[in-house]
Amino acid sequence: VKKLDHFRAIIRALSRSENAPAPNPLRRSSARRSYLEHAAQLKSKEDITPGNRKYILSGWLRPVVNVGLILVLIMGTATGVVYAADSARPGDVLYPIDRGVEEVQLRFTSSPDRRIILLIALANERILETQQLAEIHGVDVMSIALDDYGTTILEISQIVDEEPERDELLVTQIDDELALQEERLQTIRGKVPEQAYPGLDRAIEAIHTGQNIIHPGNSSENPVSPAATPGPPQSFPKPGSSDKNPGRPPDHVPGPPIDLPTPPVNPGGDP
């Protein structure tokens, strides 16, 4: 302020130096009228559209609602993808998601008995995938499903082996399932070209290894026959299904006699 005191005279002269003419009164009133008309138009537009969102969702509520909508969208999309991935086969884009979901299911299944049931269901799914791949000549990726199948069977047998006092009925049911799965694999083997044999043979070998682990004393080639086992057969649910007894897979067809590793004499012919 002290510095500006030196300029008092200049400031005074400057303040009085306004030399702009007054605006034309007619044009001024015309501008005023236009301005107020424009304001009235804008106001009426605002009255017509009172649902102007920025006034409904004000303050902190708006970001919360936005985040909620995004979450719902993400969850909806994720559910759709998981649902679509359920029917994916090896080689499909969604197959890794299908396997990921199965891994999560297994992670949340801590009871050994429940885990066995789930693993059997997953093994059935691998066979179903193999069967579908055989039908569409997807032999080159069939080994992915078959190797996963083998790993699943070995895990089942290891769980059974860890607890020798395992429920007799459950063990019998496992035997039944393994026998049926072997039959299905043999059937598939009769319909695919030779290049698919190694994968199928590894899967069948895994069944035999599993059966030997479950029944260490019984090392015969065909240790368990479904017809020879007592008790009611149990079918296993599809992973993620709420149906506790959905029935056996509809695509189950009894295969040719089991004589591994000899290839079928009359592939594709009548059994």
Place this chain on the structure above:
Amino acid sequence: MIRGRKEPSAEEQDLLQRSRKLDEAALSAVFDAYYDPLYRYVYRYLRHSQTAEDVTADVFRNFLEKLAAGKGPTEYLKAWLYRVAHNLIIDEVRRNKYREHEELDENQRASEPQADRQAESSITKQMIHKALQTLTGKQRDVLILKYLHGFENEEIAYTLRMNVGTVKALQYRGLQSLRRYLSKLRIFGEEDL
């Protein structure tokens, strides 16, 4: 946000709040309060009354549209209007380079004082005006807003998008240059300067 800012007056705040709701009385009050000063501000740069009126009308149109879109000034109404005017002036000057020379229009001719006393005053005004032209653009902007439109330093800072320290420095340097220039022309006696 203005550093070291001064709060706008309660009256201006109330006017602004009501204007944001497109209240007709408030909008009329804003127009009546600021049309003339804005016009003079614009005119000082453009030196053409009709263009200055058009630009001033554009300031108010812009004001309404921003309010209707939920934007516009939130605290400094006056400074906001001048900022818009300032931007429009820059646009207009860029568009009309040919009008760089000063143009005396009908209004100005009509307002020229006839009496000797008025003539003397007019000469001083013209000298001051010429002196202002010798300043840098920013120094001139600051001095015009400060001494012809009664702005606080904080409002100038907001209008011209600079900080208050810069405003003060420009103001001081601008006044120094003016004094130097006017003393050479002997417009003021040495004791005045």
